[in-house]
Amino acid sequence: MSLAIDEIVDEPPSPAFDSSKVTVVFVLGGPGAGKGTQCGRLVEDFGFCHLSAGDLLRAEQQREGSRYGTLIQTCIREGTIVPMEVTIKLLENAMAAALQQKRSGEGWEDERGRFLIDGFPRKMDQALKFDETVCLSSVVLYFSTTEEVMRKRLLVRGQTSGREDDNAESIKKRFNTYKSDTMPVIDHYTKLGKVAEIDSSDSIEEVHKLASEVVRDALMGKYSAKVLV
Numbered sequence: 001m002s003l004a005i006d007e008i009v010d011e012p013p014s015p016a017f018d019s020s021k022v023t024v025v026f027v028l029g030g031p032g033a034g035k036g037t038q039c040g041r042l043v044e045d046f047g048f049c050h051l052s053a054g055d056l057l058r059a060e061q062q063r064e065g066s067r068y069g070t071l072i073q074t075c076i077r078e079g080t081i082v083p084m085e086v087t088i089k090l091l092e093n094a095m096a097a098a099l100q101q102k103r104s105g106e107g108w109e110d111e112r113g114r115f116l117i118d119g120f121p122r123k124m125d126q127a128l129k130f131d132e133t134v135c136l137s138s139v140v141l142y143f144s145t146t147e148e149v150m151r152k153r154l155l156v157r158g159q160t161s162g163r164e165d166d167n168a169e170s171i172k173k174r175f176n177t178y179k180s181d182t183m184p185v186i187d188h189y190t191k192l193g194k195v196a197e198i199d200s201s202d203s204i205e206e207v208h209k210l211a212s213e214v215v216r217d218a219l220m221g222k223y224s225a226k227v228l229v
């Protein structure tokens with residue numbers, strides 16, 4: 001007996017969220033560049049849902065019964081990248097939960113949504129996988145400043161943050177990982193015309209003005225999502 005099957009077409013999986021409805025803005029920059037601070041301001045301006053990959057990982061690390069707790073703790077302390085499957089699943093779940101809440105306000109009508117994904121993708125494998133399976137990103141906000149500025153900010157933050165990685169030794173490791181793993185991601189998106197670089201050396205207010213202008217342009221489609229090649 002022969003079993004008929006349809007033609008087998010080797011197509012990539014379609015993303016979980018449609019990028020014509022769901023806007024994903026990646027937020028990158030070195031440790032302490034000011035990503036989280038600026039995301040907070042952009043949420044107020046534009047009604048984004050702000051998802052920090054680091055915060056999601058720290059919450060998973062603390063969650064009772066998590067099978068990834070120890071792995072996440074080690075990676076964070078050593079400044080290395082948690083395997084992408086864990087981070088991408090946490091982000092996808094958080095996006096689905098935010099969309100299910102059916103928020104109101106600009107950018108959330110008719111099953112739409114807008115997300116600032118902070119501190120992600122940190123490595124090329126994450127970038128490719130997220131764009132392919134979760135949602136094609138539209139723009140990357142890249143906050144750039146010097147290591148000296150970042151180190152100073154992190155050491156000040158470390159006095160009160162309680163973060164295991166805001167100390168001189170971890171900061172050094174995080175800078176190394178940033179250069180080896182994250183800079184190639186920024187180069188990749190630069191080639192696709194998706195990167196808006198913002199100098200974040202200035203005061204929070206000044207950086208916010210620049211970031212706000214870029215995001216306004218991005219939401220008007222200046223950085224249209226391109227298919228990765």
Ligand SMILES: Nc1ncnc2c1ncn2[C@@H]1O[C@H](COP(=O)(O)OP(=O)(O)OP(=O)(O)O)[C@@H](O)[C@H]1O
Nearest residue numbers: 030031032033034035036037153157202203204207
């Ligand atoms: N423009 C700025 N001028 C001075 N201090 C700043 C500025 N932006 C942020 N900070 C301070 O620097 C510290 C790091 O900022 P923030 O947490 O936003 O950085 P981040 O890029 O999200 O860091 P990480 O990647 O480590 O989470 C915080 O204490 C914050 O208050």
Ligand SMILES: O=c1ccn([C@@H]2O[C@H](COP(=O)(O)O)[C@@H](O)[C@H]2O)c(=O)[nH]1
Nearest residue numbers: 053054075076079080081082119120122
């Ligand atoms: O995609 C990611 C994002 C973060 N991590 C790990 O978390 C820490 C802290 O991240 P912050 O953005 O500074 O809060 C980072 O150093 C990595 O160890 C990750 O693995 N993957």
